[in-house]
Amino acid sequence: MKLLECPVIGKRPISEFDYMGEIRIPPLAADEKTWSEYVFNRKGAPCSLKEAWYHRPTGRWYVVVRNTLTDEIEAHVDISEVQYELPA
Amino acid sequence: MNYRLEPQPYEWISRDNAIRFTFEGREFQAFEGDSISSGLLANGQSILGRSFKYHRPRGALTLANHDVNALFQTDEKPNVRGDVVALEPGMTLTACNVNGTVIKDKDAKIEYAARFLPVGFYYKTFHKPKKLFPFWEKIIRSKAGLGQVNTQWDAQRQSKSYAFCDLLVIGAGLSGMQSALAAADAQLNVVLVDENPFIGGSLDYQLAHEPRVKALRESLKASVSTHPNIRLYTSTLAVGWYTDHYLPLLTPHGIIKLRSRAVVHATGVMEQPAVFRNNDLPGVMMASGIQRLISRYAVKPGQNALVLTSNDEGYRAALDMCEAGIAVVAVVDMESIAQRGEWAERVLAKGIRVLEKHGIYEAIGRQSVQRVIVAPLSGESCDLAKKDVIDCDLIAMSVGWVPAAQLIYQAGGKLSYDETLQQFVPESLPKGIFVCGRLNGAFTVDQRISDAKAVAQEAVAFLKGQHEPRDLSQYRDTTAHSHPWPIIEHPKGKNFIDFDEDLQLKDLKNAILEGFDNIELLKRFSTVGMGPSQGKHSNMNAIRVLARAQGLSINATGSTTARPFFHPVPISALAGRRFRPERRSPLHAWHEAHQAKFMEAGVWLRPEYYGASSARLDCIQEEVEAVRSRLGIIDVSTLGKIEVMGPDAARLLDLAYTMKMSTLKQGMTRYALMVDDSGVIIDDGIVGRVASDQFYVTATTSHADATYKVLSKYVQFCRLNVRLVNRTGSLxxxxxxxxxxRKVLAPLTSISLSESDFPYLGMREGLLCGYPVRLIRVGFVGELGYEIHLPHDAALEVWQRLMAAGQTVGIKPFGVEAQRILRLEKGHIIIGQDTDGLTHPYEVGMSWAVPLNSKAWFTGKPSLARLKSSCQRQLVGFKLAQGAPKDLVKECHLVIDNNEMVGRVTSVAYSPTQQCVIGLVMLDQPYADTSNPIHIRVDDGRLIRGERCRLPFYDPEGIRQTSAVEEVLL
Structure with a gap:
């Protein structure tokens, strides 16, 4: 995938985007092991991954489901579906 | 003797323009449009080079860059491919791999040792005994290299350009032209590329004398050249395929990066050699190579030709040679003549001797072909009892083809072996990749036209989103054009499979016997297909040999992987022109006019110092001294500058930065430290509170965009009601x-600068020289100071008025280097210089910036809670004895204790205030815990002793930056 078909801005080269990895919510009350899993480990096996892509020219974030084996975007996700709360 | 023929109908040469050039010191004449090889052959120079390993004489083989027999050295370039590089007037050429001349090569004696140099000889022999290896290495290297690099080369840069199209068609032969035309007629925006300087492909050399294609050729050429929807690039190679149909097109003027929506491959087929003893002698050529030589360059490769064939194309070549006045002494058909059609009849009608079911056992000749031993084939070997010796000086091989499918492999396409055609053909293709023509097994003119039209239709449907994959085999030929085993054994060998690497049949057999019996292993051990022609003429026969030896089918044996590039790409084309946009501050022109020496800081150019480069250190010291004793002014426009507004603004900054920002009072600023989830420091800056719901944030020069990104991530993913504005460029x-x-600034501004109205770390808004500004009392360099944030367009005027106002006190502009020394004296770290990808706040003495107890959450908090008690390193200050050389210790020098590395220097400089060299070292914790001196290994290997110091070096109480200087001085 060198072009990302975006629902808002159309087909753009992925060089305009920063890949920000899987959407993950920090485990707030985690023990040390869970926390270090969160910090240091990433899913590596091929799968459908819900990912964040940051579009640098517009400063906007996109959430997509990407098949990491075929490198194809399977779905676009509204950001409201993956929002989370952090303690004040 | 002149070997030039009468003008040929589609020749590439321009007979009005003669060219003179020299080869090995002798002068030759040729025509504009000649390749190096054809120019030499026209002058009767049949030996064009020497082989890589045995230095055997080599001549033209394919004339299409499918072999590298003809490699030349020019004054500027090594390894110039004579088959495809055009002659230029005055060219001075030598052969690449020759010790002497191509006729008398002193290294040819290596061949006598050939039987002692089997495949794998080098790997197995020269590593024992170890101490002799450098000796052997020197000899092998001098023998192994090809060509001489001219180290006095001119830097040549070629521009890259970008292009877009609906459909790229690769190959402008019959199929390519026809499919491009059909697609363009269907309103697609088409790019058609061909590696040759002229379009037409095999139409113009294999079918040059075929009257039935004359009208077709002319109409196709005219249509594709003038069609408004077709952009035609000749002398252009599609050298690689990248995801989403991104293809670099290598033109004579540089690379075009083409983004296509779909690609039609009409790249055709590459002719393959027959394998028999001495099949590499000059005079043994591919039939298609002979046809290229005759049709394109009007050069006659010999007088008496023998054709070895197993397809119609061989008979056609025989007829073409007759047409060119070459006597065809015999056509040797490896199969039965009964299956040949009209072409064979036409050959027989000319009274040419045809030997069916025969093969070539051996070619004979010293420097070129003189005789051939032919014999009936009995099974797969020659029946020597019935052998015949035929005199000839030219052998045309026409025994098979392989598809030019390299780019299809790169795109993830699969090919399978078709037993009918005895050829690999495309089986399954990735989305948007299409094939047609001989590459797809369509051989006759009618088949190729139908296939090309069908593929255009398919591509058009695909681009409309209505794609139904077509039956690729619909227009494939039903008779074989390749022989399944064009290989004749000979007890004395010298029957070559790979001409690049001098690999004989027995070399492959031995490699297989040694256990390298997988195609990828066989390739790597024997180096078959690893030479400059990348298997174009050798892979197929290697696969056949391996399949036979293993008793496997061709499909089960498989093929090696093709990778970019298809053709060597000059570094100058890859490098392109420098395209690194740089940002300049609004004061850039002023800096330039005042002798600033610039340095790169992230994407910005910043003044490193002002003055002559010969007096660099003195200039920097004077700038430092001005700030400490009088007044300095520095352009910090490159700082990241972000406005944070909205009800959740304080909450956002609490999440993103370690320290608590929600408690910040309006009109005050606070140091801001940003760490990532693992607790590693990624940025610092200051946060100032403009209003209860508005903050002004600065970030480091190189991290400004990343900081904006981090902040925007919280805004969008944590549903915060915040608006962010990145004002880095506008302010x-x-x-x-x-x-x-203070004294200089006060008269120019509406803001009261008194200590009580505007304390240290305060931030005020008002007017300066009539412009709206924000002033911030900062202490980075450790003196009373004001950071002035103002509109981009006001910067120059304000700067000049400050300079003028500061004249009486001796104001001096200072650069990044002086600022680095000033902050080092204060012990302030620079993120990315004093920290690395693992440094957390506790390692750099910033526990005060990590409020683990008072904040419920901030990024990295759980990690820092864990790291607090397990520091592995510590940043420590040091100084050298007074009088030590100022530039002895450098950044990244190592700290050594008992021959072990225990740390490294992160910052070091001569401090004019301390009158000695000071610096920071990152020490391993156990060593940091001792009070031992610090020994730094410098460039010449000496250990230099430094003493540990408490930080900061300068003004440890911080009096000078926090209060009025008048008061301090009293």
Whole structure:
């Protein structure tokens, strides 16, 4: 995938985007092991991954489901579906 | 003797323009449009080079860059491919791999040792005994290299350009032209590329004398050249395929990066050699190579030709040679003549001797072909009892083809072996990749036209989103054009499979016997297909040999992987022109006019110092001294500048930065430290509170965009009601620092600068020289100072008025280097210089910036809670004895204790205030815990002793930056 078909801005080269990895919510009350899993480990096996892509020219974030084996975007996700709360 | 023929109908040469050139010191004449090889062959120079390993004489083989027999050295370039590089007037050429001349090569004696140099000889022999290896290495290297690099080369840069199209068609032969035309007629925007300087492909050399294609050729050529929807690039190679149909097109003027929506491959087929003893002698050529030589360059490769064939194309070549006045002494058909059609009849009608079911056992000749031993084939070997010796000086091989499918493999396409055609053909293709023509097994003119039209239709449907994959085999030929085993054994060998690497049949057999019996292993051990022609003429026969030896089918044996590039790409084309946009501050022109020496800081150019480069250190010291004793001014416009507004603004900054920002009072600023989830420091800056729901944030020069990204991530993923504005480019910033700063600034601004109205770390808004500004009292360089944030367009005027106002106190502009020394004296770290990808706040003495107890959450908090008690390193200050050389210790020098590395220097400089060299070292914790001196290994290997110091080096109480200087001085 060198072009990302975006629902808002159309087909753009992925060089305009920063890949920000899987959407993950920090485990707030985690023990040390869970926390270090969160910090240091990433899913590596091929799968459908819900990912964040940051579009640098517009400063906007996109959430997509990407098949990491075929490198194809399977779905676009509204950001409201993956929002989370952090303690004040 | 002149070997030039009468003008040929589609020749490439321009007979009005003669060219003179020299080869090995002798002068030759040729025509414009000649390749190096054809120019030499026209003059009767049949030996064009020497083989890589045995230095055997080699001549033209394919004339299509499918072999590298003809490699030349020019004054500028090594390894110039004679088959495809055009002659230029005055060219001075030598052969690449020759010790002497191509006729008398002193290294040819290596061949006598050939039987002692089997495949794998080098790997197995020269590593024992170990101490002799450098000796052997030297000899092998001098023998192994090809060509001489001219180290006095001119830097040549070629521009890259970008292009877009609906459909790229690769190959402008019959199929390519026809499919491009059909697609263009269907309103697609088409790019058609061909590696040759002229379009037409095999139409113009294999079918040059075929009257039935004359009208077709002319109409196709005219249509594709003038069609408004077709952009035609000749002398252009599609050298690689990248995801989403991104293809670099290598033109004579540089690379075009083409983004296509779909690609039609009409790249055709590459002719393959027959394998028999001495099949590499000059005079043994591919039939298609002979046809290219005759049709394109009007050069006659010999007088008496023998054709070895197993397809119609061989008979056609025989007829073409007759047409060119070459006597065809015999056509040797490896199969039965009964299956040949009209072409064979036409050959027989000319009274040419045809030997069916025969093969070539051996070619004979010293420097070129003189005789051939032919014999009936009995099974797969020659029946020597019935052998015949035929005199000839030219052998045309026409025994098979392989598809030019390299780019299809790169795109993830699969090919399978078709037993009918005895050829690999495309089986399954990735989305948007299409094939047609001989590459797809369509051989006759009618088949190729139908296939090309069908593929255009398929591509058009695909681009409309209505794609139904077509039956690729619909227009494939039903008779074989390749022989399944064009290989004749000979007890004395010298029957070559790979001409690049001098690999004989027995070399492959031995490699297989040694256990390298997988195609990828066989390739790597024997180096078959690893030479400059990348298997174009050798892979197929290697696969056949391996399949036979293993008793496997061709499909089960498989093929090696093709990778970019298809053809060597010059570094100058890859490098392109420098395209690194740089940002300049609004004061850039002023800096330039005042002798600033610039350095790169992230994407910005910043003044490193002002003055002559010969007096660099003195200039920097004077700038430092000005700030400490009087007044300095520095352009800090490159700082990241972000406005944070909205009800959740304080909450956002609490999440993103370690320290608590929600408690910040309006009009005050606070140091801001940003860490990532693992607790590693990624940025610092200051946060100032403009209003209860508005903050002004600065970030480091190189991390400004990343900081904006981090902040925007929280806004969008944590549903915060915040608006962010990145004002890095729209605002300029100037730091006025030094004991005289207040005195100079006060008359110019509406803001009261008194200590009570505007304390240290305060932030005020008002007017300066009539412009709206924000002033911030900062202490980065450790003096009374004001950071002035102002509109981009006001920067120059304000800067000049400050300079003028500061004249009486001796104001001096200072650069990044002086600022680095000033902050080092204060012990302030620079993120990315004093920290690395693992440094957390506790390692750099910033536990005060990590409020683990008072904040419920901030990024990295759980990690820092864990790291607090397990520091592995510590940043420590040191100084050298007074009088030590100023530039002895450098950044990244190692700290050594008992021959072990225990740390490294992160910052070091001569401090004019301390009158000695000071610096920071990152020490391993156990060593940091001792009070041992610090020994630094410098460039010449000496250990230099430094003493540990408490930080900061300068003004440890921080009096000078926090209060009025008048008061301090009293």
């Amino acid at each position: 300029a910033a100037i730091n006025l620092a030094g004991p005289e700063s």
